[in-house]
Amino acid sequence: MLPPIDTVRLHETPEGVDLALRVAGPAPRAIAYLLDVVVRFAVLLVVLPLGAFAGFGTGLILLAVFGLEWLYPVVFEVRSGATPGKRIMGLMVVHDDGTPVRLPASLIRNLLRTVDFLPMLYGVGLVSMLVDRDFRRLGDLAAGTLVVYADTPPAKPTIPQVVPQAPPAGLSVEAQQAILAFAERGHAVSEARRIELAEILAGSVGRRGEAAVAQVNAWAAWLARGAPDGRG
Amino acid sequence: MRLDAVGARLRPRRLWEGVDLGFALGREWFLSLWILWWITALPVALLLAVLTGGRPDLWLVAVWWCKPLFEAPLQSWAGRALLGERPEPAERFGIIRAALTRHILPLLLWRRLGLRRSFLMPVTLLEGLSGARARRRRAVLSHGIGVPSWLTLICYHFEAILWGGVLLALVFLIPEELPRLDLTAAVTESDSPVYWFSAAIYLLAFSVIAPFYVCAGFGLYLTRRTELEAWDLEVAFRRARNEQDAAARGSARLTLAALLAVGLVLSLPSPVAEAFAPRDAVLDPVLENGLDPGEAQVIIREILADDEFGSTQEVTLWLPLERDPTEPMDGWIWPSDLGALAVTLAEILKWSLLALAFAGLVWLAFKVIQGVAQTRPRWRRSRSGSQGEGDRPSVQLEPLGAERLPDDIAASVRRLIDKGEHRAALGLLYRASLAELARQGVAIPAGSTEGDCLALAVQSLPAPRVGLMTRVTAHWSRVAYAHRQTSGAELMSLLDDWCRARDLPTGPTRDPGAPDDA
């Protein structure tokens, strides 16, 4: 069987663990780009009144246009890993080993933006992103970078404190994990749905309604903490 | 139906990640979906071409309006493929017939302009709902999220970009001598044949984006259900229950219909507080920050038109009588004149730039001169053939190894062999050979491998010595990297050859048959 399709790219660190990098596709990146365009345009509007200083002001405006065109993404990516647009969308740029992007790679991917932009509005980049497994445009391919979702600090979920009960024998490890996940995430779904989910599993031992939810939670407590008398 | 064969990993994720999952699915299934799209779209498009009486602009709008018709089969196909049952090519027509029911009529009529089309299509096609229940279900699913609408807008733009990109590429790439594509006619003049061409390219762009659009909507739908209903847990629980039942009863099979039907809890209140604020709320403050250029220009013009502005009266009042106003010193008095201020600023900027550049140049020149003085003796001598040689420092051999080379190398080596320390003996021999190489004026760059050293030796040593060096290197590499010990006899003969090549006395020749002393 083929491995299930996912948007996660695994990188094995020198310590021998797999880090999951969740790569971002063309749609959120397009929005992030739009936001960046808005930001750049706003900056330009702020600079524009400098035109009052005839030649000198024109020079500064031209320098600003140059900076906004070529250096804006580089500066933000090297400083904080993401341009303002990407940050709003929760994205960031990293090397393909998961480390924060540095100047050379950021320069490569942003200078080669010109080619991705061809023939109009990122036509080449769009096709490249649709074809590539990690949604990389040509600049990303040459620089060895990925655009990934930044970490959101997860709210630490807790498993309900109930009297543990041993689950039925022969549960696969995936099923055990699902039971633990149910205990952690159960409160996020509606009550009716929670009961329905629990009944799928606890129905086999004859539990219905709230009793089924309690049963699955008790199993989860056993899986996490072991038997009440300390065996396990 | 194999429940464990869900084709995508279901886990809680952000909504945008759901869209990305859809794009990944679309790529994986692209060819099948694309063919399926054309099977439905081509007859319809031809029919519409006849109905619109050969007007390409009307035709394009009509085809565009019928898009849900082509997307419905893709949705059904993706629904089945997701559960691991990738339909065979022969089943295509069955899928199309099953997908095009009267339920999708609203999609072609009053719901055609809704921006959440692909996100909500599974409600109609996979859950089979209609009427008030479907409305409630749609409201629950799309409560408080803006991503589905953004997805639709983005995909419209992706189509336009592909269309424009292909047109522009054709214009750029066809040489001038050949008949060129008339770009303005292709975009604006609906009665010209080129417009047909451009409309056909637009159709092509529809077809390319459609699989991604449908799958992205589907991915979003799956993510939303995972979020609201823990759909991933249901799949896992069902699989576990199935396994248990199978263990109990031998075998049990659940059908796709059963899975989907049970999975649908219809009248759900929206239990999850929505974490995703609509994105456009974020945009507004950014937009408001900017200054309207028109306004700015008006203000500037008012200031410039003011009588006081640019007046020289104040300046003359404050100047000493005898001073010549054209004297260059004027620039150093803080001027109230905006233009003069600009000139001063410009002057400062200019000179600081120049000073900076000059400082940089001086530093650079200093560096270059320093570098040339340091390296002149060496880079003249070093060979220009090998890359980067001039750029890497060579090492003195003394730092290699912990101890200094002994005076009588042969004797030391022999002693080590007798003691059974073959590795140390070989190491000493190899080190001595390298030191000799370095004494003959071969610069060995830092970080050279054994192979690099051998290559350098080949260039500078006479042929018989090269053979010896090759042997020593080979033995050493075997010991160092493969942990293959060299036997005492081999080492002895190597040492004897080494001594002979340098006209040193050879040691007592051993009987080759004698057992090793190791």
Place this chain on the structure above:
Amino acid sequence: MKQDAFEAAASPIWSDYRAMLDALENPRRRRAHVPALTSFPQLHRRLCSDYALARSRRYSPGLIAELEVLVRRGHRQLYRRRSAPVRSVLDFMATRFPRTLRRHSAVFWIAAALFFLPMIGMGIAVYQDADLVYSLLDAEQVADLESLYDPARHTPGRGSERQADTDVAMFGFYVMNNVGIGFRTFAGGLILGLGSLVILLVNGLSIGAVAGHLTRVDYGATFWPFVSGHGPYELTAIAICGAAGLLLGQALLAPGQRTRLAALRANARDAVILVGGAAVLLVFAAMIEAFWSAGPAPSALKYGVGVLGWVLAAVYLALAGRAGDDAS
């Protein structure tokens, strides 16, 4: 071991680690925290092993996700690649850039030939044949050019009060325009090297045509002194950008023993160094063009500065960074 026991045993270490990460991720607190950081790599390894254990023992997804985020944050800190800001720019120009250029000297000479040979050829041809210039430029452009360098219209002593002001404007324009051209020349290399090739050829031809034409109509006396100052740096830099583009093209057309993607990455790393150096050269050229070339100095002096510029550029590119890494 059950999940709770595992968590209880390890959580003090995790909270230490988390505190250290918080300090590291905050640049202001990072400085204050330096002495305690020696234990960070050990802690990171410990976290990695805990994460791997949690996964292989199938602890709850919530715990695994929490540990993964911690490990990922630590990975970013431990393997972050750093560089010193100002000093590194100077070192870059003094050693890395010229060295990298010399390592790819073959490509540079090809790019220079593609740029300078058509330029010289076209210049001579246009000088000989009056009509040839119209094969590249249309009549309107030629008229514009002529009016720009018309000795009669040229007023050498521009009002000194406007001088600095206009100079800065021109500086901004030159930076935007020339560095932009340089970057595009590089990026064009990604189209199998063709983009760089075309930009080099077209720019070479048109510069040659302009020079030839202006000399032929006797405007050389205003044109040559103007371009002689910044020409050495600007033209060399464009050729270097072209060489960087050709490096990309080479990786795609002749990757050698590597895959195309690997070759592209390896070459792009060097190419971006070339482009960076060329950009500095171009900014320097823009400065000379804006502040010196348009200035009132006599022609002889300007020619002298031009010749000196070629010598300086050649000496710099050939000799800078010959020494080994600084002993300091």
